[in-house]
Amino acid sequence: MAVGYFELDTRREKFAAFNAMMTQSLFQILVPDVCVESVRVVSARDQGYYLFVQPDHQAYWVQFRNEHYELITLACRRYNASRSAKDGRLYLCPVFASKEDLFSWLADIFRLTQGEKNLLRLWMI
DSSP: OOOOHHHHHHHHHHHHHHHHHHHHHHHHHHSTTSOEEEEEEEEETTTEEEEEEEEOHHHHHHHHHHHOHHHHHHHHHHSOEEEEOTTSOEEEEEEESSHHHHHHHHHHHHTOOHHHHHHHHHHHO
């Protein structure tokens, strides 16, 4: 049975929405006191990759740092993340040299199964 283009497009949209909801939920669990509407991977010019949390990126990462400082330390020690820019300014969140390092950190802190890792990879594309 042939599947029409519109039907495939609708499936992609549903999958993207599900994946975004799953990611949002994971980040909300880590910092329940700060609203998380969306999370996306951002590539900063010559700096690396980080997670942008909306609606209040700053509030989320300040609270994250207060509650889970050991996860920031893990990001820096094991996954080559940085806490500061080349000019010395401090970042709100860990900034990773590669998407793969960011992915590995997320898979580690959330203790993801292989299937969950596959979904996370699709979200990060």
